[in-house]
Amino acid sequence: MRNSFLLFALLFSGLLTQFNGQNLSQSPYGRYALGDLMAPGNAWNHSLGGSAVAVQDSSVLNFEQPASLVTMSKGVSIFEGGVSGAWQEYQSTQRTTTGTTAGYNSVGLAIPILRGKWHTGFKLNPISNTGFILRDSTAADTPEGKTLFTYLGNGGFSGLSFTNSFMLFRKLALGATGRLLFGRTSYSSQVTFPDQASLVRASSITGSTRLSGYDLNFGATFHHSFRDRKKISGLSGDGTAERIKAPLRDSLHMRLGLSYAPQMSVRAFETYVAETFFGTADFGTIRDTILFRNNEQGNVVMPSRLAAGFALGSTSQKWLFTAEYQMHDWNGFSMFGRSDSVRSAYRVSAGLQWVPGANLKGSGIRKAAYRLGGYYTDGYLRLAGRAIPETGITLGFGLPIEVPTYYRKPARSMINLAITAGQRGAVEPNLIRERFVRVSLTFSLNDRWFIQSRFD
Numbered sequence: 001m002r003n004s005f006l007l008f009a010l011l012f013s014g015l016l017t018q019f020n021g022q023n024l025s026q027s028p029y030g031r032y033a034l035g036d037l038m039a040p041g042n043a044w045n046h047s048l049g050g051s052a053v054a055v056q057d058s059s060v061l062n063f064e065q066p067a068s069l070v071t072m073s074k075g076v077s078i079f080e081g082g083v084s085g086a087w088q089e090y091q092s093t094q095r096t097t098t099g100t101t102a103g104y105n106s107v108g109l110a111i112p113i114l115r116g117k118w119h120t121g122f123k124l125n126p127i128s129n130t131g132f133i134l135r136d137s138t139a140a141d142t143p144e145g146k147t148l149f150t151y152l153g154n155g156g157f158s159g160l161s162f163t164n165s166f167m168l169f170r171k172l173a174l175g176a177t178g179r180l181l182f183g184r185t186s187y188s189s190q191v192t193f194p195d196q197a198s199l200v201r202a203s204s205i206t207g208s209t210r211l212s213g214y215d216l217n218f219g220a221t222f223h224h225s226f227r228d229r230k231k232i233s234g235l236s237g238d239g240t241a242e243r244i245k246a247p248l249r250d251s252l253h254m255r256l257g258l259s260y261a262p263q264m265s266v267r268a269f270e271t272y273v274a275e276t277f278f279g280t281a282d283f284g285t286i287r288d289t290i291l292f293r294n295n296e297q298g299n300v301v302m303p304s305r306l307a308a309g310f311a312l313g314s315t316s317q318k319w320l321f322t323a324e325y326q327m328h329d330w331n332g333f334s335m336f337g338r339s340d341s342v343r344s345a346y347r348v349s350a351g352l353q354w355v356p357g358a359n360l361k362g363s364g365i366r367k368a369a370y371r372l373g374g375y376y377t378d379g380y381l382r383l384a385g386r387a388i389p390e391t392g393i394t395l396g397f398g399l400p401i402e403v404p405t406y407y408r409k410p411a412r413s414m415i416n417l418a419i420t421a422g423q424r425g426a427v428e429p430n431l432i433r434e435r436f437v438r439v440s441l442t443f444s445l446n447d448r449w450f451i452q453s454r455f456d
Contacts, residue, residue, distance in 0.1 A: 026101060033342050042060070047351065048353065050394070051309060055255070060414055067174050118166055122163075145194070160179065161179045171223045173222075177217040206273050209268060221258075222256045252315070263301065264302050269296065271293060298337070310323060318358040323351075347376070351373030351394070376389070388424055388431075391424075409448065415442075419437065421438075
């Protein structure tokens with residue numbers, strides 16, 4: 001198992017290197033704020049409508065809820081990697097375009113420090129991505145002739161998370177995540193006059209923003225089973241009195257989850273150049289540099305986030321239902337003291353998981369999990385005087401693979417697949433409707449690394 005674990009890690013590192021050069025977004029909405037925000041979590045979270053704050057699985061990592069790592073199986077370490085891809089359609093009042101993207105989704109590792117009491121983990125994942133090309137023009141009924149506007153953007157921001165989870169009591173867990181934010185986005189905007197390129201000055205603004213700071217996230221979960229396995233007095237097979245366990249009928253369990261990320265100021269650096277020139281965007285002669293700032297330090301104020309949810313399921317893990325509500329306060333967001341076209345937004349999501357073979361022994365397709373979910377958000381962007389809502393439905397599939405480790409103790413690994421179909425925006429003047437189908441695949445490999453040797 002350990003050889004397989006290392007082999008997978010090497011293969012995934014190669015995939016990560018390959019996909020890292022590809023852009024995860026072509027959305028024109030990536031022009032605003034931090035760029036096009038990536039869906040947090042892994043394929044398991046995505047297949048449940050993106051719900052994460054109240055769901056836990058001992059075989060899957062859930063860094064969106066910092067308190068969830070304590071549910072890992074005792075003595076088991078988990079290495080997790082995921083990739084994702086998407087098909088998008090962008091439709092305006094004038095034209096329709098399509099595109100595809102692909103890239104890595106996340107890489108994570110969690111290990112036990114004190115079994116059942118303290119777990120720690122690391123995760124690397126993209127936070128936002130920028131990869132748009134926008135063009136617009138005005139009619140040639142002015143002395144300058146036709147005016148052409150061009151906007152380009154590329155790059156993105158990522159986060160390296162360090163999480164610690166603690167089981168305070170049998171039912172209450174707490175956790176905290178510190179996340180290092182890094183990355184760079186580059187952008188440019190040009191105004192040119194193709195009909196009078198040699199007579200009328202065009203203008204160009206280029207720049208880049210680099211993040212180098214951290215933010216925090218805190219979480220708590222409370223678990224309650226409505227019927228526990230209890231010891232009762234009885235007679236053994238030879239007639240002697242002893243304490244035995246009564247058969248446990250399937251019953252309900254409930255988990256409540258809460259997480260909070262405070263508003264924080266993150267250090268950032270900006271380079272900014274404004275110029276005028278004669279000619280076209282591709283072949284021009286620079287005339288004047290209007291403004292130049294080189295790697296100036298400032299701050300990006302990150303929005304606060306509050307999430308609350310619950311999960312209700314059977315103790316046999318045959319079914320699970322979860323629902324979640326999130327509030328993102330983008331009103332306080334700013335980049336180098338400049339606000340943007342953002343607003344406070346909420347997000348609601350729900351998901352259902354069904355495992356028809358939960359009572360069967362072993363692993364494989366007989367114990368596969370099937371998932372269905374959905375979500376709605378009123379959107380954190382406000383453009384052309386209106387919000388940009390987003391809605392989607394999700395489907396998912398989970399395949400458990402159980403492999404014996406040391407002392408024949410099994411460790412259950414998981415392969416999770418999620419498909420999300422949705423849309424945001426609308427076909428209206430100055431707006432674009434974006435339709436998408438996203439696919440994410442996550443491998444969660446479980447193994448026992450820390451084994452105390454035994455001698456007879």
